[in-house]
Amino acid sequence: xPVSHAPKQNHLLAALPxxxxxxxxxxxxLVAMPLGKVLYESGGQLQHxxxxxxxxxxxxxVLENGASAEIAIVGxxxxxxxxxxxxxxxxxxxxxxxxxxxxxxxxxxxxxxEFNRAGPVLHLLLRYTQALITQMAQTAVCNRHHSVEQQLxxxxxxxxxxxxTTTLTMTQELISNMLGVRREGVTEAxxxxxxxxxxxxxxxxxxxxxxxxxEHAVCECYAVVKRESDRLLADIxxxxxxxxxxxxxx
Amino acid sequence: xPVSHAPKQNHLLAALPxxxxxxxxxxxxLVAMPLGKVLYESGGQLQHxxxxxxxxxxxxxVLENGASAEIAIVGxxxxxxxxxxxxxxxxxxxxxxxxxxxxxxxxxxxxxxEFNRAGPVLHLLLRYTQALITQMAQTAVCNRHHSVEQQLxxxxxxxxxxxxTTTLTMTQELISNMLGVRREGVTEAxxxxxxxxxxxxxxxxxxxxxxxxxEHAVCECYAVVKRESDRLLADIxxxxxxxxxxxxxx
DNA sequence: CTGGCTATGTTCGATAGCGCACGCTGGACA
DNA sequence: TGTCCAGCGTGCGCTATCGAACATAGCCAG
Numbered sequence: 001x002p003v004s005h006a007p008k009q010n011h012l013l014a015a016l017p018x019x020x021x022x023x024x025x026x027x028x029x030l031v032a033m034p035l036g037k038v039l040y041e042s043g044g045q046l047q048h049x050x051x052x053x054x055x056x057x058x059x060x061x062v063l064e065n066g067a068s069a070e071i072a073i074v075g076x077x078x079x080x081x082x083x084x085x086x087x088x089x090x091x092x093x094x095x096x097x098x099x100x101x102x103x104x105x106x107x108x109x110x111x112x113x114e115f116n117r118a119g120p121v122l123h124l125l126l127r128y129t130q131a132l133i134t135q136m137a138q139t140a141v142c143n144r145h146h147s148v149e150q151q152l153x154x155x156x157x158x159x160x161x162x163x164x165t166t167t168l169t170m171t172q173e174l175i176s177n178m179l180g181v182r183r184e185g186v187t188e189a190x191x192x193x194x195x196x197x198x199x200x201x202x203x204x205x206x207x208x209x210x211x212x213x214x215e216h217a218v219c220e221c222y223a224v225v226k227r228e229s230d231r232l233l234a235d236i237x238x239x240x241x242x243x244x245x246x247x248x249x250x
Numbered sequence: 251x252p253v254s255h256a257p258k259q260n261h262l263l264a265a266l267p268x269x270x271x272x273x274x275x276x277x278x279x280l281v282a283m284p285l286g287k288v289l290y291e292s293g294g295q296l297q298h299x300x301x302x303x304x305x306x307x308x309x310x311x312v313l314e315n316g317a318s319a320e321i322a323i324v325g326x327x328x329x330x331x332x333x334x335x336x337x338x339x340x341x342x343x344x345x346x347x348x349x350x351x352x353x354x355x356x357x358x359x360x361x362x363x364e365f366n367r368a369g370p371v372l373h374l375l376l377r378y379t380q381a382l383i384t385q386m387a388q389t390a391v392c393n394r395h396h397s398v399e400q401q402l403x404x405x406x407x408x409x410x411x412x413x414x415t416t417t418l419t420m421t422q423e424l425i426s427n428m429l430g431v432r433r434e435g436v437t438e439a440x441x442x443x444x445x446x447x448x449x450x451x452x453x454x455x456x457x458x459x460x461x462x463x464x465e466h467a468v469c470e471c472y473a474v475v476k477r478e479s480d481r482l483l484a485d486i487x488x489x490x491x492x493x494x495x496x497x498x499x500x
Numbered sequence: 501c502t503g504g505c506t507a508t509g510t511t512c513g514a515t516a517g518c519g520c521a522c523g524c525t526g527g528a529c530a
Numbered sequence: 531t532g533t534c535c536a537g538c539g540t541g542c543g544c545t546a547t548c549g550a551a552c553a554t555a556g557c558c559a560g
Contacts, residue, residue: 137322
């Protein structure tokens with residue numbers, strides 16, 4: 001594997017003060033996150049938190065009849081397993097790797113110990129959680145009011161923001177599971193975007209050709225989430241948001 | 251008014267240990283929460299947190315075109331203004347009183363001070379926040395996959411759980427705004443429930459006649475949220491040690 | 501080169517919810 | 531007692547999405 005790995009590829013870890021980072025560093029464990037890997041299951045006991053670096057993970061809620069919907073996307077800007085420090089130990093959600101890559105994991109107890117110091121780690125994690133809540137809430141509204149095509153744009157942009165390239169490895173079938181719609185609905189929406197020259201796709205590979213065009217086609221939900229995440233996490237250190245929408249906001 | 255008011259009608263306040271409660275009690279201020287009152291607006295600076303006692307408040311996300319959707323309901327089991335302690339100061343949501351009543355408010359700084367002690371108040375609030383996250387996420391899935399009638403049942407039950415009676419004062423028009431659907435859709439669903447003998451309604455007043463029947467008609471989302479809230483907040487109470495986060499974890 | 505699998509394209513009827521328009525009614529209020 | 535109107539009922543056409551079935555096309559293994 002020619003790629004180099006470093007915990008600080010994760011923005012939260014990168015934002016930690018030296019003392020806090022050093023206390024955790026020895027316990028961070030690089031783990032591969034292959035496509036489809038389930039980091040935790042609905043209701044299961046969480047043993048670790050995960051800091052993705054190059055992977056992207058979806059938080060899914062699965063209904064009894066098997067239908068599902070993605071409620072949030074977590075990449076190198078975030079952490080998985082917030083219920084470990086929020087106090088619940090488990091959540092009713094499922095975390096599935098949506099884009100293969102790597103990340104670091106940390107034993108639950110190490111994170112709890114650090115969290116209980118009530119220092120920078122606590123405040124950083126709570127701010128991130130606040131951003132995550134915004135993403136979930138906006139997803140709820142988007143599910144209610146916006147079209148499949150708009151939601152596809154939102155999903156593409158949210159994923160793109162968490163990748164170093166403009167290529168997503170993702171079949172339409174998988175996307176449909178994330179969005180909680182039919183595969184055919186994704187085919188139709190993606191076909192429309194392709195005819196408009198915004199993307200090109202072929203057999204599980206999607207290239208974004210015209211990001212500004214996508215940002216024009218997306219519903220407001222993307223910008224709301226993006227703006228709120230930036231606001232909440234702007235002052236946390238070396239996070240790269242050069243490609244960001246609305247960078248001159250506020 | 252003949253009704254007596256006490257802060258401990260709010261479950262979170264009631265769950266505080268004596269020392270913590272006493273520190274806050276002098277700063278708690280009884281406030282009326284009339285129907286339609288906006289406790290905070292999207293993006294506005296929050297000056298207080300609110301602990302409802304008899305009122306019920308809806309958290310709404312409002313889109314640019316005026317469409318809206320409720321993402322959570324908060325009553326005497328909870329608190330409004332979590333972004334004050336989560337660190338964001340504001341949120342993109344709007345809080346509207348859905349059922350008139352009373353509550354106590356507390357200056358943001360008093361809550362922050364208490365929160366920063368990193369004691370029972372912090373852990374109690376975080377557990378509640380975790381329950382709130384579950385409610386939001388389940389709402390997102392419900393918006394995607396379930397019918398208006400199922401969602402109406404969920405909404406009725408969630409409201410009922412936060413009221414001392416089985417009567418809701420609420421027009422179908424208002425409910426439609428909460429659920430993010432048309433008024434006619436609510437009329438149709440409510441008519442169906444009434445013909446089934448589960449509820450009776452008339453001009454802004456809804457009586458629940460058969461709660462078990464409603465629980466049978468509702469989608470799973472209600473039970474998921476309820477179970478998770480009970481689990482997260484079951485062991486709260488004076489003198490309990492749930493604030494020793496994972497202290498004796500195996 | 502060929503079979504077989506996976507990903508995508510397409511069609512068709514069914515349905516839920518939308519947007520709109522209009523009608524009815526009970527109760528508040530003059 | 532009469533008026534008004536908020537709250538509710540209902541009908542109509544429309545669209546997005548669903549559910550299911552089937553057709554094509556790229557790609558890999560043998």
